[in-house]
Amino acid sequence: MRLSKGGGRAGEAEFRAGLRELARHRPDRAVGRLRKATDFCPASAPGLLSRRLYWLAAALLRLDRTELALKSLASAQKLRPRSIARQAYSVRVNPYGMPRRENPGLDDFYAFYSIHICEYLRRKEQPRFDTRQEKDAVVRLLGDSWLALSKSKRLQALGAGEKLRLFRDWPVSLPTFGLASADCGKPLEADFRRKTRIEGDDRCRCGSGLPFRQCCGRTNSPRELGCA
Ligand SMILES: [Zn+2]
CATH class of the missing domain: 1.25.40.10 (Tetratricopeptide repeat domain)
Known part of the structure; x- marks a missing residue:
């Protein structure tokens, strides 16, 4: 030692x-x-x-x-x-383990946005946007997906754990600028599902006493990952 x-x-x-x-x-x-x-x-x-x-x-x-x-x-x-x-x-902290925003609607939006941006960036060889156009395109598509999700009214009456599942499962088709070809698609989908299984309102396994989604399973922002 x-x-x-x-x-x-x-x-x-x-x-x-x-x-x-x-x-x-x-x-x-x-x-x-x-x-x-x-x-x-x-x-x-x-x-x-x-x-x-x-x-x-x-x-x-x-x-x-x-x-x-x-x-x-x-x-x-x-x-x-x-x-x-x-x-x-x-x-x-908000229910997703992220900084609390002005209202719960913004908390939902940033969780959805961060989940999909981070998954997109993780699929790249370097976890960052290469061009302004790439970032704009991804942000615009995510904005459209979020609007569709909001309009569907499916978020109403859901708890935070259920919302997280819906955010992950919500179909979002993002462009594939500069993705490593071997890394397209499958590994991340598998990763999503594995997380989903241990995600939720259960007490975190680390013994903190907090729900998993607010502790070891918290949603990372792109900035935290050093991606954006
Ligand atoms: Zn924990």
Whole structure:
């Protein structure tokens, strides 16, 4: 455990430096320090890691990087379900494990949008849009699909777990710009179904006490994945 011992000390120094940067109202510098502090954190110290992730989230929130902050808080609360990280997470998270928007309709839209954008980008060799035209085309098609789904009234009276299933199953045909040929279609469909089976309102298996859809099965935004 030589590595984690040395890493532990380096992590503590970075953590303190990060907190000092935050106190000096320099959250951009704090983020770099706190990120290193979490990277250096020994795996054998979940409480310590939870605390560092919490403060990383605090720095990210000050930079309005809400999606990344929520991702940090999601990890922090799993490690310590009774901590301040859990409270901070609970007040910001929507039923899909994403940052809460102004109204539930927007929460639904962003979940639908993120699920399909992320699946589209994951199918590419590089998970990003290559051109403005590609992005515009994908966004427009997703907008059309969302309108069709909204107009169908099928979302009414559904719970969040059922809505997630519908979002994934809703037919969306997106263009195939630059897809790796071996990767077209099948592997992702399989991935979708596997997720769907463990998705839902059940308690998360990690023991956090939250529904799976708000914890380990939360919906990632494209920004969180570093895709867009
Ligand atoms: Zn979990």
